[in-house]
Amino acid sequence: MSKSPSDWTELVSSIAGIGVLLSDATAPEPSPPERALVAREFPHLSWAFSAAAAQPAALHDAVLIDEADWHSDATDLYDWDARVLSLQSRRGWLLVSSAHGSQPALEALLQILTRYQRLAPRVNDASRDDSFRCAVSLHRALHDLNKPLVRADYEHALDVWQWVLRLEPCAGRALQLAALFHDIERISSEGDQRVEQHAIDYQSFKNAHAWVGAQLAAHTLAAAGMDAADCDHAAELIWQHELPLARKPDSFTDGASGIRPAMLGPELMSPDALAPADIGAHGSKAASDGPALIARELRVLADADALSFFSLNSRGFFDYYGLEHTRKKVRYTLGRMSPVALGYLQHVKLPSEVERVMYEISLDEHMGLQAGAAS
Numbered sequence: 067m068s069k070s071p072s073d074w075t076e077l078v079s080s081i082a083g084i085g086v087l088l089s090d091a092t093a094p095e096p097s098p099p100e101r102a103l104v105a106r107e108f109p110h111l112s113w114a115f116s117a118a119a120a121q122p123a124a125l126h127d128a129v130l131i132d133e134a135d136w137h138s139d140a141t142d143l144y145d146w147d148a149r150v151l152s153l154q155s156r157r158g159w160l161l162v163s164s165a166h167g168s169q170p171a172l173e174a175l176l177q178i179l180t181r182y183q184r185l186a187p188r189v190n191d192a193s194r195d196d197s198f199r200c201a202v203s204l205h206r207a208l209h210d211l212n213k214p215l216v217r218a219d220y221e222h223a224l225d226v227w228q229w230v231l232r233l234e235p236c237a238g239r240a241l242q243l244a245a246l247f248h249d250i251e252r253i254s255s256e257g258d259q260r261v262e263q264h265a266i267d268y269q270s271f272k273n274a275h276a277w278v279g280a281q282l283a284a285h286t287l288a289a290a291g292m293d294a295a296d297c298d299h300a301a302e303l304i305w306q307h308e309l310p311l312a313r314k315p316d317s318f319t320d321g322a323s324g325i326r327p328a329m330l331g332p333e334l335m336s337p338d339a340l341a342p343a344d345i346g347a348h349g350s351k352a353a354s355d356g357p358a359l360i361a362r363e364l365r366v367l368a369d370a371d372a373l374s375f376f377s378l379n380s381r382g383f384f385d386y387y388g389l390e391h392t393r394k395k396v397r398y399t400l401g402r403m404s405p406v407a408l409g410y411l412q413h414v415k416l417p418s419e420v421e422r423v424m425y426e427i428s429l430d431e432h433m434g435l436q437a438g439a440a441s
């Protein structure tokens with residue numbers, strides 16, 4: 067099952083490098099401080115400036131996006147998806163052109179990379195080895211990419227993994243595995259059609275999804291030969307990934323695992339459910355590392371999951387579920403985000419429909435605050 071390093075590129079990496087091309091040929095290329103924001107978020111990507119201009123071969127296979135077109139309301143995210151995802155069949159450069167200077171071009175580049183970061187996966191010391199590559203390969207093999215909903219979940223998983231590494235560059239192996247496998251349960255339950263909109267109790271539905279997913283992930287990763295402690299640790303994170311999060315890590319833990327039974331739906335509150343045979347069976351590293359680590363990792367995973375909803379999935383979500391359920395989902399997701407994650411939304415190109423929903427929600431909250439202050 068082991069993969070050679072060259073398979074890594076074939077598996078998921080499609081962006082050969084990034085760059086900015088200014089229409090004013092005399093304009094200087096962006097300086098390192100100007101590039102800092104993009105470089106901080108995507109330190110693993112090669113840059114091309116004058117280099118691209120000097121290398122027609124790089125330009126030949128590049129996707130070139132005009133910064134003004136990217137920001138235009140007239141174009142649709144799906145159109146951009148079709149263009150950028152063409153890199154999956156011909157690994158090439160992703161370049162942004164601008165007539166307005168390097169700063170607007172770099173801001174557009176950051177938004178574009180944020181939407182398509184799964185095409186240029188970043189790894190760290192915990193994921194830069196054959197074993198983790200096997201996990202990525204196995205994860206892909208579990209998904210029938212011919213099914214649109216399954217493909218959406220697959221892409222979301224890669225995207226959440228990448229958000230985790232942006233939020234926590236030193237993320238451990240288990241957290242990265244949890245990001246990849248956190249929604250694995252949906253392959254069987256919602257691969258052909260979604261059902262979450264019919265849930266009578268949304269939080270209980272989400273808890274059940276997380277619970278089954280944790281067990282599936284634990285079995286799958288163990289069968290693939292992953293380290294037992296990593297399997298347990300990842301499963302523990304998946305088990306809790308939909309639970310409400312306290313703002314302060316201190317108040318998150320009411321027990322050894324950090325779970326608060328009152329958060330669980332009735333079907334998950336039995337003692338059996340809280341003490342599964344196959345999670346923690348190997349002496350969980352998570353447990354030994356303590357609840358503070360788990361709380362911190364759950365915070366990162368929740369933020370990554372929420373950011374991926376906005377940056378990658380929200381357009382498709384709106385189209386599939388419609389306005390009412392999107393309102394509910396946006397409210398639920400915003401309520402789970404830390405201030406740091408909310409700050410990242412400024413670098414996310416949101417579909418106009420979702421932007422409107424967020425505006426309505428912020429208006430509702432503002433009015434609520436005003437009414438509260440007046441009473």
Ligand SMILES: [Fe+2]
Nearest residue numbers: 248249275308
């Ligand atoms: Fe989930």
Ligand SMILES: [Fe+2]
Nearest residue numbers: 222248249371
């Ligand atoms: Fe998710």
